[in-house]
Amino acid sequence: MTGMTVIVKTISGWVKVLIFLFGIDIILFGHLTPGGGFAGGVILASSYVLLMLAFGRKFVEANLPLPLASRLDCLGAFLFATVAILGLVFGGAFFTNFLYQRYWPGQALDLVSAGTIPLSNVAIGLKVGASLFLIILTLSSLHRDVGRAEPPGAGKASVARQE
Amino acid sequence: MSRALPAFVVVPLVAAFLLPVLGSKGKAAATLLANLVTIALLALAVACVGHSGVYEVGTWPSHIGIVLVLDGLTSLMLLAVNVVSAAAMLFSVRYMEQYTAKPKYLSLFLLMVAGMNGVVITGDIFNLFVFLEIASIASYALVGFGCEHEELEASFKYMVLGSVASSLILLGIALVYGNTGALNMAYTAKVIQQTGINAGLAFAMSLFIVGFGLKAALVPFHAWLPDAHPSAPAPISAMLSGVLIKALGIYALSRLVFNVFGVSIPVSWVLIALGVLSMVVGVFLAVGQWDFKRLLAYHSISQMGYVVLGIGLGALILAQGGNPLWASLAILGGLFHLVNHAVFKSLLFLTSGSVEMATGTRQLKQMGGLVERMPYTRTACTIASASIAGVPPFNGFWSKLILVIAAVQAGFFGLAAVTVLVSLVTLLSFLKVQRYVFLGELPEELQDTRESKDSMLIAMLFLAALCLLMSLLILVPSLRVAVLQPAVDVLVEGVNHSIRVANL
Amino acid sequence: MLYALCFLLFMIGLYCVVVKKNLVKIVIGLAIMEYAVNLFLIMLGYRVGGTAPIIGRGDIQAGVDHVAAHFVNNAVDPLPQALVLTSIVISLGSLALLISICIRIYDKYGTFDITEIRRLRG
């Protein structure tokens, strides 16, 4: 699968950037408008899915290798847990919104407000985007095996067990 | 001590997030880290015994935010979960060398532990559902870890039934929320106590019974267990049979029945019926099995029947307004059997894994005479078999004895007879295991079988020692008052307990 | 009546899981069940003529940091929405895992039909 025609490729190259920016927008404004880390993360992932449909899997894998995506996945989850633990350290209890309550209340309805909520949104966005990218790419990399059913009991261990 | 509660979830979660990053090069480091985590959690669980308290996540008071609750039942379950997970993790060090992708396995293992701990410590119904899903999804993936035909199929079956159960539970939670306007267990309990059970809550209760019954594999809902538990790698089978079905099924169900909805006569009868059915059907299906792990899996169903029977008997006595002393005796029997089963069934699965790794087969008829080749495994297996069959000095005997006494005291002579009968059939079935695996003639192709080494052996001997030592939990009064009695009191006190703890 | 229709949707999903013999159909049944539960939760929190639980400039009383009464009296319940957000992501996760198991089973057996796959006893 090497991708589609030049027209599709060019246009999806542009649209991909727009979708990506839209995803970032959804994530960053998650505490003010509808959306948030999950919706934004899925949008980030779908921008790469578009790229995959237009250019083929190889191209996308060169852009964002699978091990890197896996690390980003772990990193996002870890960052979110870190925000929660920081609440324990600075705010007295796990998941305390310490930034808002203690240090930086901010102005309501501003982009930089609400303490740890935007930080959590970014972490979740990173995590969700990376993990969905990972799963779609992994699922489509199985393409080569299609229709080639192994004979039952092909694995060595299962043979040993059945006899 | 309740300040330490989030650690039961956060520590394994953070470790699980870090492990896949280490990749295949850091395999030794990953194994070490995972073992440290489970051992630290075990130490923490031991330290939590005898304490109680409420932890408010995010400093929000209980009716707004999520609370974590530490009480007698929670600390008992934490102990059971973390003892078995420490042993199974230690066993995995060597056993999982035969598979690829070990760091990912360790990560999933820790996620499962975190999910179970989360289910046990939470005081919020929806939060219970979320952590139940973590533990379940990790277990679906782990059942299919071998990626062979049977594993995949068992995993699919398990996952479909598990997802149906999750949907039913979520619908039940939605109904509870729609009728009470809250999700906190104590607050919900208070509202239910004031308004009484209406049709919506009764339907929610039946959804919970079916949903958690599916998770616990009680008999009409047991179809997935005999496939899923044998297909998983041995340490995972030990975790699934040992603690997962208890933490996700029995614990969650009894928490909701006793501490949120309050006991009622119909629900108690349903529990007793489920218990007796599981006990009898499980054991008779087990007798005819020739696959070592499959036989153990069927016995899990049967032994879970004992636990549910004890809890149901207690609920019935309480609901009928009978003597709370007999109710607490029945519940004591059920809960003690729960922890006992956690220990001896996980030990049995570990020995079966040890045998399978050494011989390459699980079929009883292909083995024999392993007593000379694998003396330590044999000793561990004999101890566990004696425990599960209820042979006197071991822990299983005491819990079954208490159950029989409670049934007689409550006037259910038939139930007491069935309990003894099932125990005898269990004994018969494990004599068969002993006969075909360890005694008899050593087959030609198994001549060069070797005993399992280091980490596997330590894990098995640790659990075997526990099988003996746990009798002390019931025989030494001070230990009983410290560990078992608080757990029983939580259930006997019922709805009032959760309201009292939450200061509502 | 709306609740009953929602429950009907749930039962259709359950019917599909119980009766159908195709792996993908079973997955679809599970997905339908999850939709129904999510919808039910959101419907529980709806108020006739309500507004979304998102505070705009007009909903803050001037000078003070308090929300205006018309917002408090009209906003729909935010709690079920939070629960449904969680549950949607959970169902996406389990869908991904289920489908990967299905694909692997297809690779091994060459079919999605559950009656041809059953090799396990009991």
Add this chain to the structure above:
Amino acid sequence: MAIFYILLFFMVIAAIIAVETKDLLSSVICVGAIGFGGSLMFLLLCAPDIAITQIVVEVLGLIILIRATISRDHTFITGEREFFGMVVSLAILLVIFLAGIKVFENLPPFGAPIFAKMAEAPSQSYIRNGLTDTGAANIVASVILDYRGYDTLGEATVLFTSILGATIILRTQSRKRWEELET
């Protein structure tokens, strides 16, 4: 109000088609229709957060589902199903359905949720104090990331777990070869 009925009927019909059609691909597309109907429903029920999430999740879910069905050898279902079993299970499901219908009469009527009547319900407190407590104007965001942030940690973990599980299930070689094992 009528629009809710229309949308729900649409979803139910789409669900019936999705369940009963023989072609897996159209079945999957019907699931997409249910999902988009649900998304519209969420929007009309004043839940824009959920509507956005539902629609994007729906798109990815559809891609995953289509990935499973397309380019398989036979996407048509040919098997016969046994009549008796189907009748029995239909009867059981019908009984559950009729029992369930009774339940909904006890719920507060649609459009008048229970929290509006309860002064101490958590949702009242979220709406009233959400902005001052957490500083977030989107009350749903303040619930998922602050009041009930612990749930969201669990949710992120569920996604992490299932992705990890899927990569494990999809790996090509699961057991080491014997020669690797002995060392």
